[in-house]
Amino acid sequence: MSQPTLKNAPSLDAYWMPFTANRQFKAAPRLLAAAEGMHYTATDGHQVLDGTAGLWCVNAGHGRRAIAQAVEQQLLTLDFAPSFQMGHPAAFAFAEALAAIAPGGPEAGLDRVFFTGSGSESVDTALKIALAYQRAIGQGTRTRLIGRERGYHGVGFGGISVGGLVNNRRVFTQLPGTDHLRHTHDPARNSFVKGQPEHGAELAEDLERLVALHGAETIAACIVEPVAGSTGVLIPPKGYLERLREICTRHGILLIFDEVITGFGRLGTPFATDYFGVVPDLVTTAKGLTNGTVPMGAVFASRTIHDALMHGPENAIELFHGYTYSGHPLACAAGLATLGIYAEEGLLTRGAALAADWAGAVHDLRGRRHVIDIRTIGLVAGIELQPRPDAPGARAYEVFVDCFERGLLIRVTGDIIALSPPLIAEPEHIAEMTRILADAIDRVA
Numbered sequence: 001m002s003q004p005t006l007k008n009a010p011s012l013d014a015y016w017m018p019f020t021a022n023r024q025f026k027a028a029p030r031l032l033a034a035a036e037g038m039h040y041t042a043t044d045g046h047q048v049l050d051g052t053a054g055l056w057c058v059n060a061g062h063g064r065r066a067i068a069q070a071v072e073q074q075l076l077t078l079d080f081a082p083s084f085q086m087g088h089p090a091a092f093a094f095a096e097a098l099a100a101i102a103p104g105g106p107e108a109g110l111d112r113v114f115f116t117g118s119g120s121e122s123v124d125t126a127l128k129i130a131l132a133y134q135r136a137i138g139q140g141t142r143t144r145l146i147g148r149e150r151g152y153h154g155v156g157f158g159g160i161s162v163g164g165l166v167n168n169r170r171v172f173t174q175l176p177g178t179d180h181l182r183h184t185h186d187p188a189r190n191s192f193v194k195g196q197p198e199h200g201a202e203l204a205e206d207l208e209r210l211v212a213l214h215g216a217e218t219i220a221a222c223i224v225e226p227v228a229g230s231t232g233v234l235i236p237p238k239g240y241l242e243r244l245r246e247i248c249t250r251h252g253i254l255l256i257f258d259e260v261i262t263g264f265g266r267l268g269t270p271f272a273t274d275y276f277g278v279v280p281d282l283v284t285t286a287k288g289l290t291n292g293t294v295p296m297g298a299v300f301a302s303r304t305i306h307d308a309l310m311h312g313p314e315n316a317i318e319l320f321h322g323y324t325y326s327g328h329p330l331a332c333a334a335g336l337a338t339l340g341i342y343a344e345e346g347l348l349t350r351g352a353a354l355a356a357d358w359a360g361a362v363h364d365l366r367g368r369r370h371v372i373d374i375r376t377i378g379l380v381a382g383i384e385l386q387p388r389p390d391a392p393g394a395r396a397y398e399v400f401v402d403c404f405e406r407g408l409l410i411r412v413t414g415d416i417i418a419l420s421p422p423l424i425a426e427p428e429h430i431a432e433m434t435r436i437l438a439d440a441i442d443r444v445a
Helices: 022-027 065-077 089-100 119-136 157-162 201-214 240-251 272-276 303-308 329-345 347-363 394-405 427-444
Strands: 032-036 039-042 047-050 112-116 144-148 178-181 219-224 254-258 282-285 297-301 371-377 380-385 411-413 416-419
Touching: 047 427, 065 329, 089 112, 089 329, 112 119, 112 303, 119 144, 119 157, 119 219, 119 254, 119 282, 119 297, 119 303, 144 157, 144 201, 157 178, 178 201, 201 219, 201 240, 219 240, 240 254, 297 303, 329 347, 347 371, 347 380, 347 427, 380 394, 394 411, 394 416, 394 427, 416 427
Parallel strands: 144 178, 144 219, 219 254, 254 282
Antiparallel strands: 032 039, 039 047, 112 297, 282 297, 371 380, 380 416, 411 416
16 A cells, blocks of 8 residues: 655644544544555554444445445446435435345345435434334324433434433433433443343333333334444343333334444344344444445335335325435445445355454453453454543543554543454454554553
8 A cells, every 4th residue: 555645734723523522633633544455544654453444334444446436437427316306226226235135134124225324314314204104103192212321323413312322412402202211231240241241131121111101102213222332332131122122012112223333244244133133113224334435324114114104195205304415326336336345255244253253352351450341242342441530531542542553443432442343354453453452451551
């Protein structure tokens, strides 16, 4: 890979960065200039092993020429097409390709696809579809939406309302009529677990408490991440999702899985729906949908939900919702090329073959000073550090900076380190990640 140089470097002042301590960053910026395969190249030329698939999204690795060529061809053929009352072939082709690998397989029937521009938009879309469906079947009193503590569902007002990360919510007004299940993190009973914890299935019964409190006839949907990623990799206890599904079905509540992170091979199956064998009514996706190359999201809806809205005059709009960039031609081209790579290289299931080695390597960090828990599933890991009494989050942030300087990109949330490498990772990459991380933890400790 050629070594990029940044000539006439721009001022850092104008760009207001997202989810970033802007003043801290701009005092000592970390800038990436190029990427290929498993590595980024920083503007100073040093190589950085990608331990996070970008931001949980570059599942097929960086710089894939097939995607670039598909986008270039599409850009020169049809750069944009209106998404309202108009269509273009790539959108229908991509939806058909996604329906063929839809969560849960053909028997699940989750093969109706609504395109969005991001994970946040996918979540808001799924919530609106759930409300529209309940109204369409004569259940218009069902307007309440249930999320979960420590859940992350993007940054739209719908997403932060059902989300359960305090910092995402404390400054902003939320939608009325939302409530939250208890989270599933139980370190006293479940710690240093590979795969699903043994204890905690009964936590799903918290939905029964909310049904008793609000009345089932007021609740439209319940949304959860099958594996809660952004909060620090919280893995559902055995039997938890199954019990949640049963409670939702019994009370007429739609179950939504937010698979923006777990979709497209992260757990060693195409979707977490397939991994856990629990079929929701709606699935939100984004990130790995286009390998992170062009912003895009998609909601998979069951035929039951879709068909319930296909009534009334044929010239009537069934769902008053959509985005200028729904099914954008470039995103569809990137997505089709991405699905081609996933299929040709078996990436949607490759994680299953690496999962044992991955878990073993990451759990070897156990015993290092201040490591208080490790959680792994598929090609995801959460390493939890003991917070400093006077500075929560500082220890993990220092590990993050140390790793970057020594050639590894990790992600931190609070004092939890999250790893989610591209699905093309080889054993030597896993070994390098854990070696650099172990050294950083020792230095910071």
